[in-house]
Amino acid sequence: MVSIKKIARDIGVSTATVSNALTGKGRVSEAMVARIRARAEELGYRPSVAARALKTGQTGILGLVMPDLTNPLFPRIAQTLSLAAETRQLGILIADSRGSADEQGEALRRLVGRGVDGLLVVPQKGTTPDPMPVPMAIINTASDPTNSVSADHAGGGALIARHIADIGHRKVVILGGDRVSEVQRDRIAGMTRALRDDMGHRVCWGEVGVAQAVAEVQAGATAIMTTSDLIALQVRSELMRAQISVPGQVSLTGFDDMSFAPIMHPALTTVAQDVDEIAHRAIEILTARIAGTPSDREGQTVPMRLVLRQSTSIPTHPAQRRSIP
Amino acid sequence: MVSIKKIARDIGVSTATVSNALTGKGRVSEAMVARIRARAEELGYRPSVAARALKTGQTGILGLVMPDLTNPLFPRIAQTLSLAAETRQLGILIADSRGSADEQGEALRRLVGRGVDGLLVVPQKGTTPDPMPVPMAIINTASDPTNSVSADHAGGGALIARHIADIGHRKVVILGGDRVSEVQRDRIAGMTRALRDDMGHRVCWGEVGVAQAVAEVQAGATAIMTTSDLIALQVRSELMRAQISVPGQVSLTGFDDMSFAPIMHPALTTVAQDVDEIAHRAIEILTARIAGTPSDREGQTVPMRLVLRQSTSIPTHPAQRRSIP
């Protein structure tokens, strides 16, 4: 491997000068900088990250901890995050917190042990990660005060509920996956808040909730709003079994615009996160914290976007409709 | 931060002795090892990875390059890989090759620049990654000779085709997503090989292939075998539009057993990769190569597993069935 020393010997200067020339820090003449740069290029010099890390205490690596990568949304975040990090010359070391809060803490400690400069955390449902001796950025749990950046889950819920209200639904079911999820609670809070006064709703949760929702439909509800596309897909399956058509007899909505949402039948009306924006902000906030200059965009939420597709429509029977002004 | 030096001073020995005691390398008395270990524990000593990397040239970090993390299968591999790496005290630095082969090369070079000890690569469709100056393990393109470990895609295709044959189908459609994908070609090769002599089949590709497949069904085909659950979901949607029932009028199969496969309607018959096994072998092979002791399991494929669900059944009309012995 070619080091700074080799270049120094080649040109006949000290290693300090080479270092200065390459990093642009000390005082080096224009001409010398050019010569050194050229030779470095020629030799294909790559600075040793290890040596630099040892000396400066900065590794240029961020740790990323995610809960259970099987949720198809997280990879998208990971991908964008890695892209955003890359433009800042940072690397991303991954770890996943596999279900438990303990594992999450363990993963964080491991990453710190590896000398990461900062941590990006998408917390386990219903947990707040322990503070660590390096800067952290917490992603995606809007209502948590320690949060750094998040989609506006409540706003997204409101968007979809308003849509459902606008097209005339009166009796609706809201279906969540897991009560402990801060994110899902936020979404549901947004939904209920946006419902109109002349509307009725019921909130159901989890596996049993799916059956309850179907029962509600049979009892006259005309829309089911879920907190995840995954749940919506499952509901779709149950509705089919019960011979209930979508959107003919009931409108159905998801959340997150996952990969299969546009290709299922009917294509799912849902709400999308601006994953790009969230990832970029997370990196921005974290690098700012590392540099010691807190960003002013901390804690702000990123708006969500309504994606209208074919799974929602106005209620078939006029009797079931709201009177729209 | 507490260093080896601090421990040495505390106990009154040289840093070399501490290093030896902690790594178990040189000659240190039992008693001394115990004292040093204890003190290190007490102080919460963590070796500096940077210093160690600088001296030894090994970072304990593996690079992982994946094509487009939005394919829901890859995250599962990433997750298992990170778990497997962890048990060997290794970290995983991610990068994704976002569509292009150029990006893939770029990602590899970046990771090498960061000093990774080895590279895990799930290659971009139809590409073979450039050789790099560190050991590599190539994952998941069975028919490629540079491959290190892969699911037995052809075997998986054979499994599903045999199932379709066994339940009596005679005229079938095979539907692939992208011709350049080595993996998909392997799967299809496996399928066609496993078809019986008295069966007829047609292979279609891509977006237009979906429509062609539906047309084939209208012309008498009773089964559609796809090379991905994602494609199957899309086909399901088109079939619905054409008022063709699954599995009543046509049997449908996917590939990879993605998250939504069990919850779509009807639940999808598909073939699953043993992601765990693949990930573990990849790590094993790579660490062996790094250590300079090539593993004997290189190049072996990992069997796939048939997952029978509700999207396949025997053809409704006896006239369309094969006569099964």
Next chain:
DNA sequence: CCTGCTTGATTAATCGTTCAAGCAAGGGGG
């Protein structure tokens, strides 16, 4: 009693980079 081996520790160099401090030379102001 001397020699040679083993045990348990030390010394000192080294990995590649950064950075504060120092130093020589040239130029301008008084």
Next chain:
DNA sequence: CCCCCTTGCTTGAACGATTAATCAAGCAGG
């Protein structure tokens, strides 16, 4: 003419670990 400032480069000491070489002491065998 002397002094000081600036410019451009060098010196040398870190950073925290590893490791080959060395050494002192104890012990056994001849």
